[in-house]
Amino acid sequence: MAGLELLSDQGYRVDGRRAGELRKIxxxxxxxxxxxxxxxxxxxxxxxxxxxxxxxxIRGSRARALPDRALVNCQYSSATFxxxxxxxxxxxDRKSCEMGLQLRQTFEAAILTQLHPRSQIDxxxxxxxADGGTYAACVNAATLAVxxxxxxxxxxxxxxxxxxxxxxxxxxxxxxxxxxxxxxLALALLPAxxxxxxxxxxxxxxxxxxxxxxxxxxxxARDVHTLLDRVVRQxxxxxxxxxxx
Amino acid sequence: xxxxxxxxxxxxxxxxxxxxxxxxxxxxPGDTITTDTGFMRGHGTYMxxxxxxxxxxxxxxxxxxxxxxxxxxTRYNGEVGDIVVGRITERRRSAEDELAMRGFLQExxxxxxxVQAVFSDGAVSLHTRSLKYGKLGQGVLVQVSxxxxxxxKTHFHDLPCGASVILGNNGFxxxxxxxxxxxxxxxxxxxxxEPVSLADREVISRLRNCIVSLVTQRMLLYDTSILxxxxxxxxxxxxxILKPEIMEEIVMETRQRLLEQEG
Numbered sequence: 001m002a003g004l005e006l007l008s009d010q011g012y013r014v015d016g017r018r019a020g021e022l023r024k025i026x027x028x029x030x031x032x033x034x035x036x037x038x039x040x041x042x043x044x045x046x047x048x049x050x051x052x053x054x055x056x057x058i059r060g061s062r063a064r065a066l067p068d069r070a071l072v073n074c075q076y077s078s079a080t081f082x083x084x085x086x087x088x089x090x091x092x093d094r095k096s097c098e099m100g101l102q103l104r105q106t107f108e109a110a111i112l113t114q115l116h117p118r119s120q121i122d123x124x125x126x127x128x129x130a131d132g133g134t135y136a137a138c139v140n141a142a143t144l145a146v147x148x149x150x151x152x153x154x155x156x157x158x159x160x161x162x163x164x165x166x167x168x169x170x171x172x173x174x175x176x177x178x179x180x181x182x183x184x185l186a187l188a189l190l191p192a193x194x195x196x197x198x199x200x201x202x203x204x205x206x207x208x209x210x211x212x213x214x215x216x217x218x219x220x221a222r223d224v225h226t227l228l229d230r231v232v233r234q235x236x237x238x239x240x241x242x243x244x245x
Numbered sequence: 246x247x248x249x250x251x252x253x254x255x256x257x258x259x260x261x262x263x264x265x266x267x268x269x270x271x272x273x274p275g276d277t278i279t280t281d282t283g284f285m286r287g288h289g290t291y292m293x294x295x296x297x298x299x300x301x302x303x304x305x306x307x308x309x310x311x312x313x314x315x316x317x318x319t320r321y322n323g324e325v326g327d328i329v330v331g332r333i334t335e336r337r338r339s340a341e342d343e344l345a346m347r348g349f350l351q352e353x354x355x356x357x358x359x360v361q362a363v364f365s366d367g368a369v370s371l372h373t374r375s376l377k378y379g380k381l382g383q384g385v386l387v388q389v390s391x392x393x394x395x396x397x398k399t400h401f402h403d404l405p406c407g408a409s410v411i412l413g414n415n416g417f418x419x420x421x422x423x424x425x426x427x428x429x430x431x432x433x434x435x436x437x438x439e440p441v442s443l444a445d446r447e448v449i450s451r452l453r454n455c456i457v458s459l460v461t462q463r464m465l466l467y468d469t470s471i472l473x474x475x476x477x478x479x480x481x482x483x484x485x486i487l488k489p490e491i492m493e494e495i496v497m498e499t500r501q502r503l504l505e506q507e508g
Binding site for chain 1: 263265266267269271273274275276289291293298300301302303304316317318319320366367462463464465500
């Protein structure tokens with residue numbers, strides 16, 4: 001019996017997408033009135049919520065304050081009901097800490113922290129449903145939330161995952177494709193300048209294939225940017241109409 | 246006790262029913278505003294490779310040679326001369342401070358003050374060197390986004406409907422009963438603890454709900470808009486003002502009156 005075929009002969013994936021096709025993305029900004037910035041994103045069946053507070057005074061020890069820039073603090077948490085099997089520890093486990101660290105590195109590269117010395121920016125991301133590409137969904141949601149809070153950023157940060165199956169690079173992996181065990185790569189991009197904020201892979205991939213996979217991820221991230229850009233413009237336009245001239 | 250429940254229903258975006266378009270130049274981060282290097286860059290922009298690039302999502306404002314991008318929602322940035330309303334959370338614990346201030350202002354007190362100076366890292370220093378400012382007594386506090394408070398000549402208003410309001414630039418709005426004697430303003434350091442009459446309390450509650458509904462529909466707050474909204478809400482009961490349909494109706498009426506008044 002053949003195993004699950006991730007890429008059919010005609011070039012279709014398990015959920016009927018083509019190799020470079022993204023899942024349906026829907027996003028909304030300003031979902032919580034009480035937070036400084038918030039956003040919700042759905043990438044296929046992956047759902048993530050991001051909330052941003054800041055910039056504000058450093059909480060806890062004043063000694064942690066950086067004299068010339070803001071401290072970015074990211075926390076990742078996935079709901080106990082987000083995966084197929086109920087998770088026992090929503091936060092504090094190794095994967096959450098690592099994700100939090102990666103998110104922090106990503107956003108320290110994008111947020112203009114020099115404009116807010118000696119203050120702190122908190123980004124909290126929660127995954128409500130995990131169907132592959134959770135890092136990407138978190139980054140995209142956090143970008144929208146940071147924009148909603150009015151915190152100055154160099155550019156959007158758009159992320160997407162990519163994999164490699166049967167000599168073809170696949171973009172935006174779902175859980176089924178990730179679980180199959182092939183190499184997978186997560187890329188966070190600043191689209192206007194084409195700069196990479198974070199690139200992460202912990203599998204083995206022959207270097208000949210790396211460029212193709214990287215290009216597939218970059219193209220997918222640019223597609224995500226087109227969508228997020230539209231969402232933000234729509235949101236700004238509406239608020240501008242309501243506020244009047 | 247009467248309870249009201251409603252099921253979730255998809256609501257049309259309010260801005261569509263307005264049927265207007267915005268004339269402003271809207272940008273998102275990463276957008277190039279201009280490649281002309283003659284402009285000075287203000288807030289919300291940064292210089293990258295000979296181009297002026299936006300760093301926040303908002304509308305571009307140009308004053309002569311200065312270009313800045315005004316974000317939709319920002320945290321309060323202090324400017325000299327702003328009126329702020331706030332609560333004392335922490336104070337210096339030195340001996341002289343104890344002797345001088347302890348009698349007047351304690352932790353947890355609400356005060357109104359004016360911004361004296363702004364430090365380079367964004368911190369502000371406040372002063373209450375006028376009888377207008379000082380401790381606030383009985384009243385209602387509403388917290389809104391600072392970007393919705395319109396900048397005016399004065400932020401202390403005595404509304405004809407029977408209450409007074411302080412529109413803090415930091416988004417904290419204080420509604421209180423109009424003091425009867427003109428010499429005793431909202432400030433000083435002695436709080437007025439006389440009981441407030443029911444009629445005054447109703448006016449204050451209605452004003453508070455009106456402000457909340459204006460903010461939900463993202464309208465700028467100033468004395469005229471609050472007053473028109475109050476008058477538009479009079480046919481409804483105070484607690485009904487917060488219902489979404491009634492909120493839309495009242496704010497729509499307020500908008501129309503304001504447009505008529507301008508044009």
